[in-house]
Amino acid sequence: MKTVVITGAGGILCGTLAKALAQHGYQIAVLDLKKEAADAIATEINAAGGKAIGFVANVLEKESLEAARKQINVQLGTCDILINGAGGNHPLGTTSQSFLHEEDLLNTTEGFKTFFDLDAEGISFVFNLNFIGTLLPTQIFSRDMIGKKECSILNISSMNAFTPLTKIPAYSGAKAAVSNFTQWLAVHFSKVGIRVNALAPGFFLTDQNRSLLTHSDGALTPRGTTIIAQTPMGRFGEPEDLISTTLYLCDPASSFVTGVVIPIDGGFSAYSGV
Template sequence: MGKVVVLTGAGGVLCSTLAKALAKKGHKIAVLDLRLEAAEKVANDIISEGGIAIGVAANVLEKQSLVDAKTIINAKLGSCDILINGAGGNHPLGTTTNPYLLEKDLLNGTEGFKTFFDLDSKGIEFVFNLNFIGTLLPTQVFAKDMVGKKGCSILNISSMNAFTPLTKIPAYSGAKAAVSNFTQWLAVHFSKVGIRVNALAPGFFLTDQNRALLTTENGNLTERGNTIIGQTPMGRFGEPEDLISTTLYLCDDASSFVTGIVIPIDGGFSAFSGV
């Protein structure tokens, strides 16, 4: 019998792909997203292919919103067995203009130009909260359903940034490092009540959030995109489908003795020294 799987941020490209893959394995899917329309679209796609799914609006930064979503899910699908914390993202206010600070940058008055000293604290707070608090709060709400049951697990979404921070995005890198650390902490904390906790660390995938940073309007790579591909031994960006097999493994009883790990899915990026 299928398990009840709750995915946050599941209106996006990556987690919607995971939602559909899990539905094909017979699981009942709760598609959570800040945008109800996006959540319902993914749920309807699953239903149209014979799966069981509901779309639910939820804000991962508001606990009451998550509690309300849980009430709906429990009534329509049952109690949560698997939680995938997929909500996250970056923000321009937490991003520097250049990868390195030069003395002349301190005199640059160009509108929108930002050095480390110009980063907006509210922007950094938003990025950190979205990624870390947006993982913590759903876990507080939905993991209560899992205590004492068998075959329950949590899957967080970390990033390559958690291993080695990327230039220009200190807020996002720091937040994902916190997610990886939190994954290990939770794995230990929940080890006596039957809940496993692991994480994926995707490399570079083209999504709606980063497409403009990595490709030009005509589809060519930007300078940053070329740098990434040059540092990725497999020589390509990841496809959403590349996340499926590891997700299915970590959510399945086949990994019943696996907890507290963060798995890179990055085409070799984290293994490459650059030479």
């Protein structure tokens, strides 16, 4: 049985992927910063007849990842497939408005943030979580893959890696780095037989963005409305929309596929809006 290590697997998208992979015969190391969230997904998988164990790990700390790897090696064996799912945005890396207007410089409303107010610490937090949080787990878990067959890595990029989204320069830049790193690593690991690919999800309603995209009654915010208008299929993604591409990229069926970043976005990235 192949072992899949999934970071951020206590979350909405990667929790769904963990459950789907378990249903398809993989055993799952469910890693998350929040132990309870990891355990909850593992419990669901085991109750459904799959095999999974929850582990706490911080993708920004090598020692924490190394400790998790040691436990995983003992309890589930070495890692065959790594999914780098931990990531996300933070208000500290976000501007209040899409466009800068001269009068914004005089706006003293509490919390109002222009480009000039972004602080390096906030940018670093978002950049590190998404990019360093992909690089470090890869360093730790891909060591298990050297000398084995049919191993691969799946990163989670985003739409904003192709064209940045307004307001979120740190998250956009970090995901662009994740896409770039996916290609770099695919080349670097090509001689040791480890494939490296990425998903670029469009817009999925999760805890991180629900309040940005919808009101409490479920109606769309102006940003949510703009997104749906720019999505030819006219809806947000459902976590289940990511399953088939993930299964394909983890399976030897895609044995000659490496270095790709696949949009799963209802046509968002293909549409100019005209």
